[in-house]
Amino acid sequence: MKEILSLEQVSYSYPTDDDEVVKAIDGVSLSVKDGEWIAIVGHNGSGKSTMAKLIIGLLFPQDGVVNVFNEQLTNENLWDIRSRLGIVFQNPDNQFVGSTVQDDVAFALENNGIPFEEMVKRVHESLKQVKMSEFLDHEPHHLSGGQKQRVAIAGALALRPNLLIMDEATSMLDPQGRDEVIRIVQELKQRTGLTVISITHDLEEALLADRIFVMNKGKILQTGTPDEVFKHGEQLESIGLDMPFALRVSELLRKNGLSLEGEHMTEEELVNELWTSHFKM
Amino acid sequence: MLEKMIFGRYIPGDSFIHKLDPRSKLLFVLFFVVAVFLANNVATYGLLLAFTLFVIFISRIRLYFLLNGLKPILILIIFTFLMHIIFTKEGTLLVDLKIIKIYEEGLRQGIFISIRFLVLVLMTSILTLTTSPISITDGMEDLLNPFKRFKLPVHELALMMSISLRFIPTLMDETDKILKAQLARGSDISTGSIKQRIRAVIPLLVPLFVSAFKRAEELAIAMEVRGYRGGEGRTRYRQLTWGSRDTISMVLLVMLIGALYLLKG
Ligand SMILES: Nc1ncnc2c1ncn2[C@@H]1O[C@H](COP(=O)(O)OP(=O)(O)O)[C@@H](O)[C@H]1O
Ligand SMILES: [Mg+2]
Numbered sequence: 001m002k003e004i005l006s007l008e009q010v011s012y013s014y015p016t017d018d019d020e021v022v023k024a025i026d027g028v029s030l031s032v033k034d035g036e037w038i039a040i041v042g043h044n045g046s047g048k049s050t051m052a053k054l055i056i057g058l059l060f061p062q063d064g065v066v067n068v069f070n071e072q073l074t075n076e077n078l079w080d081i082r083s084r085l086g087i088v089f090q091n092p093d094n095q096f097v098g099s100t101v102q103d104d105v106a107f108a109l110e111n112n113g114i115p116f117e118e119m120v121k122r123v124h125e126s127l128k129q130v131k132m133s134e135f136l137d138h139e140p141h142h143l144s145g146g147q148k149q150r151v152a153i154a155g156a157l158a159l160r161p162n163l164l165i166m167d168e169a170t171s172m173l174d175p176q177g178r179d180e181v182i183r184i185v186q187e188l189k190q191r192t193g194l195t196v197i198s199i200t201h202d203l204e205e206a207l208l209a210d211r212i213f214v215m216n217k218g219k220i221l222q223t224g225t226p227d228e229v230f231k232h233g234e235q236l237e238s239i240g241l242d243m244p245f246a247l248r249v250s251e252l253l254r255k256n257g258l259s260l261e262g263e264h265m266t267e268e269e270l271v272n273e274l275w276t277s278h279f280k281m
Numbered sequence: 282m283l284e285k286m287i288f289g290r291y292i293p294g295d296s297f298i299h300k301l302d303p304r305s306k307l308l309f310v311l312f313f314v315v316a317v318f319l320a321n322n323v324a325t326y327g328l329l330l331a332f333t334l335f336v337i338f339i340s341r342i343r344l345y346f347l348l349n350g351l352k353p354i355l356i357l358i359i360f361t362f363l364m365h366i367i368f369t370k371e372g373t374l375l376v377d378l379k380i381i382k383i384y385e386e387g388l389r390q391g392i393f394i395s396i397r398f399l400v401l402v403l404m405t406s407i408l409t410l411t412t413s414p415i416s417i418t419d420g421m422e423d424l425l426n427p428f429k430r431f432k433l434p435v436h437e438l439a440l441m442m443s444i445s446l447r448f449i450p451t452l453m454d455e456t457d458k459i460l461k462a463q464l465a466r467g468s469d470i471s472t473g474s475i476k477q478r479i480r481a482v483i484p485l486l487v488p489l490f491v492s493a494f495k496r497a498e499e500l501a502i503a504m505e506v507r508g509y510r511g512g513e514g515r516t517r518y519r520q521l522t523w524g525s526r527d528t529i530s531m532v533l534l535v536m537l538i539g540a541l542y543l544l545k546g
Contacts, residue, residue: 056506058502058505058506079508079510082506082507082508083508087506089499089502089503091496091499093451093496094495094496094499094500094503095499095500095503096447097444097447097500097503097504097507098447099415099443099446099447102518103518103519106518107504107507107509107518108507108508109516109518110515110516110517110518111507111508111509111510111515112508113514113515113516114516115516116516116517116518116520119516119518123518139447139450140447140450140451141450141451141454155507156507159508
């Protein structure tokens with residue numbers, strides 16, 4: 001499959017007043033292929049948001065190269081590249097620019113000079129994709145957090161991007177809003193083959209990804225499928241991440257002498273293993 | 282009290298006036314305000330008052346609601362009326378109450394000034410009551426467009442306006458939250474001396490400002506990554522359409538000004 005994004009030995013440190021320099025991103029290399037769902041996990045301050053900012057060109061690396069859509073990100077192609085990727089941030093309120101849902105979805109279209117008739121078409125199309133069509137004229141303060149994030153996703157989709165980045169887009173939502181947003185993105189990915197980079201410190205959410213990048217202190221500690229990554233549970237816990245509930249339970253059960261077969265990533269898998277395990281004995 | 286105030290409030294509806302393009306409404310009010318100063322006799326002031334009542338009638342906003350909402354201003358109007366009656370001493374003496382003498386000219390002036398004041402307030406209220414703030418912003422942006430040539434940052438001003446309007450409810454909620462949080466900690470802004478109250482407001486304002494700056498920063502980033510680079514080369518999603526209604530209202534305006542011109546003394 002085609003490569004859509006790559007970082008080569010990228011380092012970045014924020015300018016500080018004192019001499020002591022801490023690298024927010026420290027020699028990171030990675031590559032993302034077209035159509036993948038990537039989860040980037042790591043505790044607060046591990047450099048996840050900084051990485052997102054390097055990918056959309058809000059920051060430029062001091063060392064190394066960022067390639068997006070096989071082009072090195074520079075000041076010249078910055079706006080062109082931004083028009084082909086979408087990003088959703090953490091706070092639902094602080095990224096809602098328009099006065100109504102449809103105005104907000106149209107914002108990126110207006111900025112890119114899309115003609116009016118085409119805008120109307122795209123606004124409706126994007127809102128349909130996130131199931132917010134009935135909310136066309138709603139004002140932001142009458143929407144829930146999850147609804148606002150869905151509008152933000154629609155706003156990112158309006159330009160028909162190849163890559164969607166979500167920087168902790170679900171972390172300020174209640175469980176219901178969180179599920180709504182995750183489900184929408186999952187469906188989108190299945191239907192359109194969109195490439196998704198989802199930054200999160202929720203490992204349950206990371207389970208949905210094709211590959212997980214684990215970050216710690218500006219470095220990539222580990223890369224792999226969810227199965228591979230969660231095999232090293234202790235390591236994840238040692239850098240302050242909470243293991244998914246099912247994994248924790250199955251590990252504790254094993255420690256207490258219950259023989260369970262295989263790995264259980266989700267609650268369903270675990271429950272199935274538990275109620276069938278008796279028959280095998 | 283504040284809930285009843287109708288200054289700057291918008292009442293959605295679908296009357297003729299509601300459906301007008303914001304540009305024609307803005308132009309109308311602008312020229313109306315100037316035309317009011319043409320009036321100087323019974324016929325012209327009568328015409329202005331009748332015309333204003335006609336506009337209120339077709340806006341389908343209840344007169345009672347309107348006057349009730351404008352109470353503070355009505356008090357001011359009555360006050361100016363009384364001042365004129367008491368202090369103008371010209372023309373024939375109408376009423377003589379020993380202490381207060383009412384002269385014909387005083388009464389005339391008082392009534393005229395009151396009508397002038399009243400129609401101005403009513404007309405501008407009708408504008409804001411029937412047009413959403415965002416439409417007013419759009420209309421202003423469009424009308425001021427020619428001034429871009431003189432380096433007036435029309436697009437930026439309009440965007441600032443619309444973002445401010447969009448964030449008012451958000452910041453109100455936040456103020457409320459902070460207020461409650463401080464109340465829970467025993468802060469009290471409703472009692473005590475002025476000095477104590479002012480001091481109690483500070484722990485409310487500081488977190489509000491800190492958060493507003495954080496919001497502004499995040500919003501700026503969100504706008505930038507969605508391709509915002511200023512007004513150059515932008516298209517507009519909210520379209521303004523000039524209809525036959527708007528032409529009709531402009532014709533009415535011209536007729537009104539013409540009539541005032543002919544009737545004035
Ligand atoms: N604007 C900034 N100025 C200075 N340092 C920053 C800034 N933003 C983040 N940092 C620092 O960079 C490191 C990585 O932060 P960040 O990328 O935001 O982490 P994450 O998103 O994983 O929580 C942290 O140590 C943080 O303190
Ligand atoms: Mg972050």
